[in-house]
Amino acid sequence: MTSGTGPIGGSRDHPPVMGGVPPADPDFTGREAILEQIHEALQRREGARYLIGGGSGVGKSLIARQYAHRYAEHYDLIWWVPAATDIDANGSFLRLAEQIGLTVSHDHIARTVQGVRRALTRDPRIGSWLLVFDGAADIETLVSDYVPEGGPGRVLITSRDHRRPRWNRVGRLIDGRVVPRLDTAESLSLLRKVCPERVEPLGTGERLAEHLEHLPLALSQVGAFLRESPLETEEFFERFQERYTDMVTRMGTDDEHTAPLAAAWAIQAEELLGDTDDDTGRAVVELVRLCAFLAPLPLSRSFFTRARGLGDAPGRRGPFGDEVRLDRVLEFMRRRRLVSVDPGNDTFHLHELFQEVIRDSMPLVEKLRYRELARRVLAHNDPGEPADPAHRDRYLVLHAHVKESQAWSSRDPRVRSLVLNVIDFLTETGEYPKAVGVADQAVNAWGDDPASLMHARLRRNKIRRIHSEYATALAEARDIHREQLDRGGPEADETLEALRAVAIALSGLARFDEAEHLFEQILEHRRARTGSEPDAHTLEAAHDYAQVLQEQGRFDQALLVSERNLRERAALLGPDSVPTLRTDLNLGLTLMSLGRWEEARDRLEECMERFEAISAAETPHALQGLLFLALVHRDLGDTETGLEYSSRALALYRRHYPPTVRQTLYCRVVHMVTLTRAGRRDEAAEEARRVLPPTDERFPDGHPFPAWARVGIGIVLRAQGAFTRAAVMDQAALERLQRIYGPGSFTTLPAALNLATDLYGSERHADARELDALTEAGCRDLVADTHPILLTARRNHLVSRHTLGEDVKEEWSELRRTLAERFGSAHPSVASMSSYTRQDCDVLPVMVV
Structure with missing residues (x-):
């Protein structure tokens, strides 16, 4: 738990812990009845849930934010969870886990999420809590996957999806209401706060509110614009009506709700681009248009300061790599209510509806330009090491932006490299369906570039093997290898990579002799090229060769290869790199097979400690270590410890994989025997009854x-x-x-x-x-x-x-x-x-x- 002896959230004598809650909006007005209704509903009982529904831009998030600040004294912990995607929600739950003192697993996030739910339900030290889920797309999934089932807390949800009734999975109705647009009095109150001089003479404010259809987002933006613009109010009305009429004529009925905001933005963009004396306006438009093609997440300032060089092209005056200019641009956007800024986290956020309006307002050629620019910004933010646990948080965010910007459609080699790294990251962390989704898009889009296409196909091929689809993987790998052989010859890197995929598939089909021949051939090619200073590819080839020797029962030979490979990987990549640890695990397995159980146990335990130290204790590689430790402790007579390891491994394998893929079946058999050794024969017998049919099938x-x-x-x-x-x-x-x-x-x-x-x-x-x-x-x-x-x-x-x-x-x-x-x-x-x-x-x- 967190340090100290008091409740995690503090006592009511002190302010609550507030995690991720955006600052209160000084211009918030109206909605008093709604705030009181929310509080009354949430205070009726522990475990109450309340849904704030309504269309985009009506102020749902502002209401939730205002509630969190106004009624903070009733809670010990208030946590804001962006819920538009599981990526957003997961990241918030990881931070919440750290706050309440839980072990955080970036390698299987669902485990941490469930740990947080249990703690909120059961741990009295947390005190009274409030979770605010903002922008939920699917209420049922949110309740099922994230909302705690009990405990001394409350849940507030905002969502466009406001169909009623809403039930949680234990059959309790989620209370709530649909938020309407502002009424005339509330609209006038908001305008008087933002631009008091523009609501006179009498009736001007009412006309402005009517033109903007009482949409809070539009009122706030337009009010801030008029407050600082020399444009006369009557001229604004004339230009607004002209653009609004034109947009409604061209829009479908489903899109008409965006017309007021779109017309207002068109006027503002013209003003910003027309000011030739100050390039801030042009940089604002540049940044707004770019951000429209990113995921609707809070964006860090560093996201753009890393993108040095992108502002050097003719006509691009964005704040890329220039912190002073970025500060000036963001301050301008904050004053104009174009973004909400969170100084505590150094982030800013465009409203999702505003992003939609920006995208729809651009002609096709501009959409293509800014979408590609957004992708290049992403590429500048690629850490380049998807297997490094230190970069997990950044790749989680990059995955969301890659999807939103459809980065696989870019022809830029750096962007394509980012897409491949995102696939590797998703595979490394066990997010296989997501990895396949991105890989399929890349394969479909990269027909113009044989090298990039091959890399995408090989990554998809790897996931096929993970899911035991070895026959399909072998056929695909052979096709890829033939193409690369014709294109680059037998010793080209791409040809050897494709040949490796063929060898791994053969090994999975138990054609070990053929696989060994290919692995040995690859290793010889690599060593001949690198000599006494092997590179990462050579060491991976040695790892593969040692593994196929194990599979053939040639453990003495496998031991020699793995011992050398461990030394060389540690020297080149460091002793705590994931590839080095993989070889260390393999060495431990070989020692087990040679009967050197104590050495194997000590090596494996040390190896798992190093996985833990780099926050990679639940990666697919480390799960093998748990399995090996279950075996070696069981065989050394420590059945209780062996059962602890096999139970933990099985729980994690079941979260990572379906119950009948190879990885889970291996674990099930180890666990079954360990249960028998521990005297739990009925459980072991039930597993024995169920495990054989899928094993023979797979x-x-x-x-x-x-x-x-x-x-x-x-x-x-x-x-x-x-x-x-x-x-x-x-x-x-x-x-x-x-x-x-x-x-x-x-x-x-x-x-x-x-x-x-x-x-x-x-x-x-x-x-x-x-x-x-x-x-x-x-x-x-x-x-x-x-x-x-x-x-x-x-x-x-x-x-x-x-x-x-x-x-x-x-x-x-x-x-x-x-x-x-x-x-x-x-x-x-x-x-x-x-x-x-x-x-x-x-x-x-x-x-x-």
Whole structure:
């Protein structure tokens, strides 16, 4: 929680914590009855919700803002949540999580959002709170995903979507009302505050309000314009009526509501552009038009100061890269009510309706120009490192602007690079549907540029693989590779990237020999080019090669490749870069497979601490680390810790992925066996019943994972005493692994060990002994004397021999001493040796997710 000992939001003796609440509008007027109605409704009960509905520009947000400031003394915490998109709402909830002392996860934002909802519902230290959701597009989705279900708080929502009735998901009506435009008295009151000298003589204010159709946004802007303009009021009326009539003639009925604001802006823009003595006006128009093509979010000043050089082109006099000019322009826009400014956050915000009016008022050639200029501003704000957790907040905002500006339609290479980086960011953070959406747009738009098109197609191909669509991914990757081979030759970077996609797809289809050949070929090309100073592409190729060696059970070779690659990645990219940590995870997995469990545990735990330190503990890569830690702790006898890791991993995998994609299935099998080890056999049995059909559907015949799933299910069945059914699973697993890796390979040993236990449990002791002898002999040929698989094979063979009448007492005591030295006397494998009992083998050597 936050520091200090008092309530998070303070006590009623002190002002409330106010997060993101825009400053109060000094010109706010009228709406007194609405404010009182809102307060009365919200104070009736804890958990009350109130919806302020109405058309754009009627002042819904101003009313919510005024309520927050006027009635602040009734709350300990007031938090303003921009709710036009999930990007806005998520960012606000992340900041709220920090405020109330929760762990913030940028890697899976939904988890943090739900944590905030729970805390607001249950934590009394937060006190009485008010959440203001401004500009919600979909009330039902907002209530379902963001609004807390209880607690000592209230919720205020503004939305154009004001259909009634509104129900939350527990069946309680959301109270509310539709906000009308101002009445004549309220309009006059507003104009007298903004431009008192322009409402005289009698009747002038009424005419002005009528012309602007009593729309608060238009009244505020026009009043501020007239206050500072030399234009006579009567001349304004004449010019307004002329433009208004012309616009209504050309508009459809659905757009007529924007005509007053559009006509007023046309007059103001003419005045600003016509002043040749001061370039501020032209810069204002430039900035307003550009911002019209960005998402309706608060915009940071730094967003434009980073865009140095954009103002140098002829005719462009915007404040790009010039802080002094930007300050002057924003101050002018603030006085003219063209933007709302939040000095505390150093941001400004154009009203969404004003943005719409600006876009619609421009001729096509100007729309194209300013949309492209907006895209170039975005490109200047690209950090260029989408995998770096430090840039998550900026990429969240850039994604919203990329969508709004349709940045994929740009031909500028820098803008296209930004689009690719946004796709990478969305993929890195597990936002796969959004990543596919942007990638599809890029693929459709970039036919003029083969290189950019290839990069977009490869990113989409990667997401296909993540979703287990390996056959489709392979066909697409081969097409891309053929095209690049013809275009650039076999050693071009683009050709090698496409070939890598082919190799990864082959690996996913369990065609490991073919994949290894390609990965080795790519690595040789890369190393030949870079020599003793490998670049990032070379190190990625080495990572791929080590991984395919693991998948083939060649762990000693994989260890050598990964150890070298870890050193080189750390030297080039830093020890805490995500690529370096990925190789570290791979190295930990290899150590597990080699039976070096303690080393693996220590390495993996350190690796996860480093993921945590860079705020990347819930990226898809780090989720593998949780899974590996569940395995290694379980096998080291710490079942409770193993279950904690597997439970956490499964919850996160289910949030990142559908329940039947490969990543989740891997985790489900690990968790299933861990549940069995923890004595939660009913839960494990239920998972065993459900996991096999999607596993067989998702993996091809030649893939080893369905065999490992059957090994896991066999463990669950044996725990229930169902040895015959377990034998069916283990026999099928053994046959499959032998087909893939060959008889007697290391990877077949766990299935053979467990099948012998099935035979023993079915009282086929002689058959069990025969298989035990063969398996132990195979282990001795392949692994070190202290490898856990060999120790399990020795134990099980001794039990079979003992049951058949042999005297194995001395050998049993010797094995017990070996196990105690290897794992400690508290390990279950040692403690259980008080009697001649067999042990399962649940090592999963092939676990590259």
